[in-house]
Every structure is written in structure tokens, then in C-alpha cells.
Amino acid sequence: MSDRQLPAKTALRDQVLTARRRRSLLDLGADARATAEHLLATPEVRRAATVAAYVSVGSEPGTSALLDALAAAGKRVLLPRLLSDGDLDWGTWRGPDALAPARMGLVEPVDSLGVDAVATADVxxxxxxxxxxxxxRLGRGGGSYDRALARVPVGTFTCVLLGEDEVGLDVPVEPHDRAVLAAATPRGVTRFGSAPA
Known part of the structure; x- marks a missing residue:
């Protein structure tokens, strides 16, 4: 990690988190529903049998509507469980009643499928x-998702959920960082590089 990248990442994280905290719950809910609609309309999600996702917390772009819609569409949904070493185990979405509070304010599934389960996801x-x-992608700095993305087979549709003003920013890059193929926002899905349509 270079001396310049760490402060640059910290500054960008602070900037985004400050802007997110200013958003109203009403706006967050409307944005979450719009983002879910765009994702559900993509050919990759429509075709997928298994989707790895996550339970949003705080001011993150919401995932409740998306998780419900994926389950209603008959998809198997995998959710992460943060391990003590910062890696991600995976469990199965069985509705909000099958989630348990976890450290760092997270909510996680109670079952455990192992760290390699993410490799079975189509999306x-x-x-x-x-x-x-x-x-x-700029994450929160723990490297958990970079490790998980390293297990995902090349060509799998990987997508980050963001606010509209969080796409196309100058993200400092370190050797361990992993790219995604797309970003989903309330306005639509933006694809990067050679991501298929």
C-alpha cells in the first residue's frame, strides 16, 4: 500500500459516508426499490439460479426489497457472514426472521456454507x-469483499450497489483490489470494460 493511496482512500470514504448520512429514509427507500428493479431486469439476474447478495445496514443502498424479490423469483440467495479474520463465510437467505445480529452492526444468516460458497453464485x-x-470498487477498507471476489470465477456477473453520485469516481487502487463488471444505482446499471449486455 503506497503512502499516497491510503490517505486518498480514507478521504474518499469520508466524503461518501458524509453524503450518505445526509440522505433521508424516504429517499433511501425509493432508491432501493429503483435499484432493485434495474437489477432484476438484467439478463444475468433473470437467468441466475444463485445470487450472492448482502443485507444492507445504516445508510448503505438498501437491499430488503431486492432480497425479497430474488426469493420470490425462486432464486437461491447467499448472504455473507463476517469471520473473525475478516474473510466472508456464506449462508442462505431464508427471510428476515432467519437473520441474527453480528459484530460491527451487521445482520447475518445463521447457517454456514463456507468461504468458497460464493464461487457457486451466478451473480x-x-x-x-x-x-x-x-x-x-472502493469498500470500507477491510478487504473482505476483495477476498470473496478473488474466489468468484472469471466472467461471473459482479455488481456493486451504489448511489448515483458514487459511480465514475477516481478510486485509488492497490494490488489486492478487485474490479467489478457493473454498478447498479437508482438510475440503472452501468457496465464496465467488456461486461456483456
Whole structure:
């Protein structure tokens, strides 16, 4: 990690998190529904049998409507469980009553499928704070999703859920960072590089 990248990442994280905290619950809910509609309309999600997603917390782009819609469409939905070493185990979405509070304010499934379960997903939806024009994603700094994305087979549709003003930013990149193929926002799905339509 270079001396310049760490402060640059920290500054960008602070900027995005400050802007997110200013959003109203009403706006967050409307944006979550719009983002879910766009994702559900993509050919990758329509065709997918298994989708890896996550339970949003705080001011993150919401995933409740998306998780319900994926389940209603008959998709198997995998959700992460944060391990003590920062890696991600995966469990199965069985509705909000089958989730348990976890450290760092997270909510997680109670079952455990192992860290490699993410490799079985046809679509992988990840949280983030920003994404560059080339698909380089800025996360919260723990590296959990970079490790998970390293297990995902090349060509799998990977997509970060963001606010409209969080796409196309100058994201500092380190060697361990993993790119995504797309970003979903309330306005639609933006694809990067050679991501198929």
C-alpha cells in the first residue's frame, strides 16, 4: 500500500459516508426499490439460479426489497457472514426472521456454507462506497469483499450497489483490489470494460 493511496482512500470514504448520512429514509427507500428493479431486469439476474447478495445496514443502498424479490423469483440467495479474520463465510437467505445480529452492526444468516460458497453464485452483488470508470470498487477498507471476489470465477456477473453520485469516481487502487463488471444505482446499471449486455 503506497503512502499516497491510503490517505486518498480514507478521504474518499469520508466524503461518501458524509453524503450518505445526509440522505433521508424516504429517499433511501425509493432508491432501493429503483435499484432493485434495474437489477432484476438484467439478463444475468433473470437467468441466475444463485445470487450472492448482502443485507444492507445504516445508510448503505438498501437491499430488503431486492432480497425479497430474488426469493420470490425462486432464486437461491447467499448472504455473507463476517469471520473473525475478516474473510466472508456464506449462508442462505431464508427471510428476515432467519437473520441474527453480528459484530460491527451487521445482520447475518445463521447457517454456514463456507468461504468458497460464493464461487457457486451466478451473480455476485457487493456493497461499496464508490467505483471508478474501469470498475475498481472502493469498500470500507477491510478487504473482505476483495477476498470473496478473488474466489468468484472469471466472467461471473459482479455488481456493486451504489448511489448515483458514487459511480465514475477516481478510486485509488492497490494490488489486492478487485474490479467489478457493473454498478447498479437508482438510475440503472452501468457496465464496465467488456461486461456483456
Amino acid at each position: 455476485v452483488l457487493v456493497p461499496g462506497l464508490a467505483v471508478s470508470p474501469t470498475g475498481m
